[in-house]
Amino acid sequence: xxxxxxxxxxxxxxxxxxxxxxxxxxxxxxxxxxxxxxxxxxxxxxxxxxxxxxxxxxxxxxxxxxxxxxxxxxxxxxxxxxxxxxxxxxxxxxxxxxxxxxxxxxxxxxxxxxxxxxxxxxxxxxxxxxxxxxxxxxxxxxxxxxxxxxxxxxxxxxxxxxxxxxxxxxxxxxxxxxxxxxxxxxxxxxxxxxxxxxxxxxxxxxxxxxxxxxxxxxxxxxxxxxxxxxxxxxxxxxxxxxxxxxxxxxxxxxxxxxxxxxxxxxxxxxxxxxxxxxxxxxxxxxxxxxxxx
Numbered sequence: 188x189x190x191x192x193x194x195x196x197x198x199x200x201x202x203x204x205x206x207x208x209x210x211x212x213x214x215x216x217x218x219x220x221x222x223x224x225x226x227x228x229x230x231x232x233x234x235x236x237x238x239x240x241x242x243x244x245x246x247x248x249x250x251x252x253x254x255x256x257x258x259x260x261x262x263x264x265x266x267x268x269x270x271x272x273x274x275x276x277x278x279x280x281x282x283x284x285x286x287x288x289x290x291x292x293x294x295x296x297x298x299x300x301x302x303x304x305x306x307x308x309x310x311x312x313x314x315x316x317x318x319x320x321x322x323x324x325x326x327x328x329x330x331x332x333x334x335x336x337x338x339x340x341x342x343x344x345x346x347x348x349x350x351x352x353x354x355x356x357x358x359x360x361x362x363x364x365x366x367x368x369x370x371x372x373x374x375x376x377x378x379x380x381x382x383x384x385x386x387x388x389x390x391x392x393x394x395x396x397x398x399x400x401x402x403x404x405x406x407x408x409x410x411x412x413x414x415x416x417x418x419x420x421x422x423x424x425x426x427x428x429x430x431x432x433x434x435x436x437x438x439x440x441x442x443x444x445x446x447x448x449x450x451x452x453x454x455x456x457x458x459x460x461x462x463x464x465x466x467x468x469x470x471x472x473x474x475x476x477x478x479x480x
Contacts, residue, residue: 212242213437219288220249226472227423234475235430246272249291255422263291266298273302284437286317296338315348315436319429323355344382351387375403413454421471428453
């Protein structure tokens with residue numbers, strides 16, 4: 188009888204814990220642009236957060252009129268508004284992790300950096316900050332001018348727990364060409380030494396059967412590899428990847444565990460993509476779901 192009572196109490200306690208977890212998920216903040224096609228930016232971040240059990244907050248930096256493969260117009264939000272969004276959220280939510288995406292201009296980069304520093308002071312702890320340095324489009328076009336890149340270097344990167352450049356962005360930051368796995372490893376180490384933080388260098392632009400990313404963390408290189416999914420023309424993979432890492436950190440995973448899970452998540456999002464045909468054109472979009480877990 189006593190044993191049954193104990194089991195019943197334990198079962199009720201476990202049920203209460205699960206209910207509290209479902210009703211009070213960890214909170215993550217994304218500071219990024221709004222993508223009207225909902226495949227990238229804050230829309231992709233929110234879908235990813237939700238799929239991975241995290242409640243997402245947003246600070247919009249700019250509004251982007253776009254579809255996969257084409258940006259029609261970008262209009263920035265004022266730096267003051269960016270700061271205000273972040274500060275009012277920090278006063279009312281217990282933020283467990285932060286990520287940044289497209290920041291548009293030098294003043295917005297500076298505003299985001301100032302607000303993130305304020306958030307850390309408010310919570311009196313080193314909240315994980317994942318910086319996705321959205322500087323170069325997939326097409327190779329520059330998205331930020333030199334002054335904005337300088338603001339990243341001086342004001343935002345010093346706050347980062349992890350920086351997640353693609354090969355084009357790493358080339359811009361280092362001024363060196365990256366063409367294979369060897370130069371990737373050298374670049375990841377060089378970036379980590381330059382900025383004094385962990386670097387996840389994304390190698391999806393290299394040709395091959397595997398999409399290989401390299402993490403340089405605490406003096407060690409770790410490879411994260413997945414099959415390269417071909418025949419899918421979408422956007423938002425970098426946003427989704429960094430958002431999934433942020434969700435993992437908000438959930439208390441180690442950096443390596445968060446990246447490993449995020450790599451599987453983004454690979455699955457590409458492989459199980461949505462596809463529409465309209466006016467003779469094909470549009471692909473990532474499927475943000477947690478079916479891999």
